[in-house]
Amino acid sequence: MRINVYSQELTDEVKLIEKQADTGVVYSAVQLMLHSSDRLHNHPGDDDRSAVTFWLPKSAHRREALALAFENMAKQVRNARDETGLD
Structure with a gap:
């Protein structure tokens, strides 16, 4: 599966x-919230915005691997060629 998020949505x-x-099990996740038009929400308490959700693994080892992947992604963003894409 491939998920595309455009820079204008970030x-x-x-x-x-x-x-x-x-079942009583508590699951944790990190969500990257995406831009959403105010016209899509019916009232001030409505928070049904789009997001990319990363459900966290249970083990500390796999959580650390996920954190390292996010840190690697940040490094790649910082090292990418200047002025590519759209704002």
Whole structure:
């Protein structure tokens, strides 16, 4: 699977979320919130915005591997050729 997020959709908002399943297990995730038009939300409390959600693994080892992948992605962003893409 490939997910494309265009630069115009990016925001700097990142959320840590937790959801408890009906089994009692609590799952954690990190969400990268995407830009969304105000016209899509019916009232001020409506937060059904688009986001890319990364559900976190249970083990510390796999969580660290995910964190390292995100850090590597940040390094690649900083080292990418200047002035590519759109704002």
